[in-house]
Amino acid sequence: MQPPYRQQARQEWDQAYRKAYWVNLLSTLQGRQVDLLDFNxxxxxLHLTSSIYRGVQVVPLEKIVGSVGRYNDFNRAFLPRKKAMQERWQAVAIMYLNPxxxxxxxxxxxxxGNLYFVRDGNHRVSVARQLKIHDIEAYVWEYPAVLPLTGGKDSVERVLMESEREVFLQHTQLxxxxxxxxxxxxxxxxxxxxxxxISRYQQVLxxxxxxxxxxxxxxVAWYDMVYETTIGILEKTGVFDQFPR
Structure with missing residues (x-):
């Protein structure tokens, strides 16, 4: 007979691993991204530099959306993707289950912003979410962001694009x-x-x-001669009718 809680931990692992398989398969068929975000x-x-230590806080698990180094090991819901993780995952689960x-x-x-990335404790986040725990204690270091990072994947991509655009406009003064x-x-x-x-065009000129x-x-020359000319050609060929701007 298996020791107490070991069988339940195994069952929780089986459920989590099976869910990860189906989520990954469905996302592939639908063309959706379900990966964890890579903090690096x-x-x-976002050109993050120094962080500020905020102490121990209770953090909603749904706000944890990425990882520093293990973003390929779990999907966006922190479901485990690799069979080799089973032993460690179950050991963490036993610690949670055993009062x-x-x-x-x-x-x-x-x-x-309002989102969190795991520096250490990915397995604990994964197990806690599988056990339907809502919050987790964490040591928190905050990176002040120029632009607000508040929502899901779409919001993150939007903020990253805005950040890239801001750098572009500052550099070019367009x-x-x-x-x-x-x-x-x-x-x-x-x-x-x-x-x-633009740099290559400057060299050519x-x-x-x-x-x-x-x-x-x-x-200015690049914008007038390259960008505007290209946009004009694409508009005449009707490309933007298929891919709205």
Whole structure:
């Protein structure tokens, strides 16, 4: 006979692992993203620098949306994706299920806006969610964000795009140089690609004129000759009828 709580922990693992399989399969068929967010990517794209320690707090589990290093091991609901995680996951579950255990220490979280990312304690979050626990104790370090990070995946992507656009506009001064530009992108990384285009265009213009071209002049020339020309061609061909701007 299995020791107390071990059988229940095994059953909880089986349910969680099975749910993860079906969620991943359904997301593939529907083309939806259910991955945890990668804190390092968020940090890079939002230009996060230093954090402030906020002490021990009780955090709603639904607000934990990503991980520092284990974002591939769990899906967005913190369901386990890898069979190799079973032994450790069940050991954590036994600690939760056994009322005579000493309990578990607080996890460690990074906070950005109103969302949290696991620095340490991914298995504890996964088990707690499977057991329908709503809150968890955590040591919290907060990263002040320039833009508010408040919602789900769509909100996060929107904020990241706004952050990229802000960096692009600060670097190019396009709002000042071409105040009626109306340049908006919807794909992550697009503004970084445009910065590369402008730099290459500046080099081309400098070779043609056989003298250095100021960056501001290159920005205006790129916008007028490359961006606006390309948009005009796409409008004439009816591409935007299939992909609304």
């Amino acid at each position: 990517e968020i940090s890079h794209r 005579s255990s000493r309990g578990l220490p607080p996890i460690e979280l990074f906070k950005v 709002d000042t140089l071409c105040p009626d530009h109306g340049l908006y992108l919807t794909l992550p990384g697009g503004y970084t690609e445009l910065l590369g285009q 400098s070779r043609i004129d056989e003298q250095p071209i100021p960056y501001e002049e290159a920005v």
